[in-house]
Amino acid sequence: MFGSLMPREGKFFDLFEQSAEQIVLGAHEFRKMIVDLGQAEMYARSIKAIEHRADEITHQTVELLHKTFITPLDREDIHSLISRMDDILDFIEAASQRIALYDIKSTPPQATDLADVVVKAALAVEKTVKKLRNLKQSKEIVQLCVEINKLENDADHILRAAMAKLFREEPDTRNLIKIKEIYELLETVTDRCEDVANIIEGIVLEYA
Numbered sequence: 001m002f003g004s005l006m007p008r009e010g011k012f013f014d015l016f017e018q019s020a021e022q023i024v025l026g027a028h029e030f031r032k033m034i035v036d037l038g039q040a041e042m043y044a045r046s047i048k049a050i051e052h053r054a055d056e057i058t059h060q061t062v063e064l065l066h067k068t069f070i071t072p073l074d075r076e077d078i079h080s081l082i083s084r085m086d087d088i089l090d091f092i093e094a095a096s097q098r099i100a101l102y103d104i105k106s107t108p109p110q111a112t113d114l115a116d117v118v119v120k121a122a123l124a125v126e127k128t129v130k131k132l133r134n135l136k137q138s139k140e141i142v143q144l145c146v147e148i149n150k151l152e153n154d155a156d157h158i159l160r161a162a163m164a165k166l167f168r169e170e171p172d173t174r175n176l177i178k179i180k181e182i183y184e185l186l187e188t189v190t191d192r193c194e195d196v197a198n199i200i201e202g203i204v205l206e207y208a
Contacts, residue, residue: 026051026054030043044099073207111162121151
């Protein structure tokens with residue numbers, strides 16, 4: 001009985017890493033989807049399954065948090081981190097569902113550009129999360145957080161240029177509304193990646 005109250009540090013980090021792996025899988029699947037729209041429904045189902053696995057990991061983390069007496073990080077930080085990571089996949093999944101439901105037949109190059117940034121941000125999140133086990137690598141962790149913040153800025157720039165071009169050149173109002181929503185969801189993915197970076201940076205400053 002007493003053993004159940006002892007620290008289970010490795011398990012939390014395992015779950016963080018598993019969540020990050022799902023984020024990367026979802027980002028790669030979305031990148032494939034955006035250039036293979038004829039298979040949009042297949043990719044949407046695949047991303048939905050990935051998002052469901054991530055939800056399960058989030059649930060396991062919260063459940064473990066309630067059961068563990070001593071945690072390796074502040075309890076609020078653990079909850080915030082796994083929740084924000086879950087949000088990343090929620091928005092990737094939302095963008096994929098819009099493409100499938102709206103029956104999008106083609107997207108502007110800027111959508112691919114945003115998908116590329118999403119993949120880079122997902123990979124950077126995964127790298128950062130995997131370094132959380134060893135906070136002595138604080139300098140490297142902070143550098144990765146800065147990289148994620150830069151990618152979010154890149155997404156902002158792409159979004160602004162994409163929106164301007166869309167409103168100038170898209171003659172079909174309904175299509176404009178659909179593409180605009182997809183753009184905004186993809187940019188929000190990078191916002192949530194930045195949230196994760198900010199949480200991790202805060203953890204580093206507190207514990208390193």
